[in-house]
Amino acid sequence: MPEPLVDVTVAVHSAARPIHRIVGSILDGTAAPVRVNVVVHNMDRAPIERNLAGYLHDQRLRLLELRDGIASPAGPLNHGLAHSTAPFVSVAGSDDEFAPGAIDSWLSVQRATSAEVVLARIALADGRTDPYPPVRRGRRMRDLDPCKDRLSYRSAPLGLVDRARHGELRFTPGLASGEDLDYTGALWFTSSAIAYDLDGPPYVIHDDATDRVTRAPRSVAADFGFLDAVEHSSWFTALDAGARRAVVVKYLRMHVFDAIHARIGDEELLREHRDDLVALVARLRRLSPEAFALLSRADAAVLAALAEQQLDAHRLRALLQARQSYRSIRAVVPANPLLVLDSQAPLRTLFAGARAMSAPRR
Secondary structure, three states: OOOOOEEEEEEEOOOOOOHHHHHHHHHHHOOOOEEEEEEEEOOOOHHHHHHOHHHOOOOOEEEEEEOOOOOOOHHHHHHHHHOOOOOEEEEEEOOOEEOOOHHHHHHHHHHHHOOOEEEEOEEOOOOOEOOOOOOOOOOOOOOOOOOOOOHHHOOOOOEEEEHHHHOOOOOOOOOOOOOOHHHHHHHHHHOOOEEEEOOOOOEEOOOOOOOOOOOOOOOHHHHOOHHHHHHOOHHHHOOOHHHHHHHHHHHHHHHHHHHHHHHHOOHHHHHHHHHHHHHHHHHHHHHOHHHHHHOEHHHHHHHHHHHOOOOOHHHHHHHHHHOOOOOOHHHHOEOOHHHOOOOOOHHHHHHHHHHHHOOOOO
């Protein structure tokens, strides 16, 4: 086979995952030289070979194995990256697929822009385009700014990454979730050129995995283990106050409120984790006090209620619901109303996301 232009790493940890779909979508849907590195993680490779029977003799497919005994996607993804030699690397979930021509389109964008990173458009299971990152109008192709284009809202490095520039980056080892946040933070804030193929064929996320299980939330420390890596990373410590504000406000809006939502249905669980959640908010305030002025008034009310000595779970549930009522002034006007038109404020962030979802496609 010709030397690949792109090495794609796919980690698989279960025989039930439709690994043939993602592999087939890449090998059958890409004209450029590409190699798929399927990393079989903590399991026997035989069922994966059976699943991929139609592609096992394709020289563009490489099966790698990793047995580290750690229930984290970081290990197999890093294993695949370490074995990559192509000019560009990419990662994919074993449940998902690439639309035909997606990689070719990303390469075309890269050639036109000389970007070190090309973000993929993400199509959700219901067919809508994922609104993250909520980029500025007219900045869909080139010269994205990590703050003005709110790149922190894209947590997964889906698309192309220049291996010569970022080949040393790795996912945070050992984390069950959030392993990609330090990796992508380094991409957004250290790259000299970032492009977004918002009009091209998408990366398609599916939700039909049959081996998912519902489990109780992890500890707050486990959910936010990524903060240790981020806080002490060279890219984060080099940020000015404005850039830190952009990162931390995203962590608050997306991760902290998700953590509260995950526990709000069980009052005993909420009370058990409440002190840790309050301490987490205080930690983020130390990292960027300015970020809190950008939260909506409804957001601020939730955090205030969480910190009250007498926790009222019923009231907290009502406040959480109110923060998602975007027709309400309290849900879109920040705590400091003078910041209502700031690029990180709720109004412009929501509007930009809605525009990204409705952008014309080719």
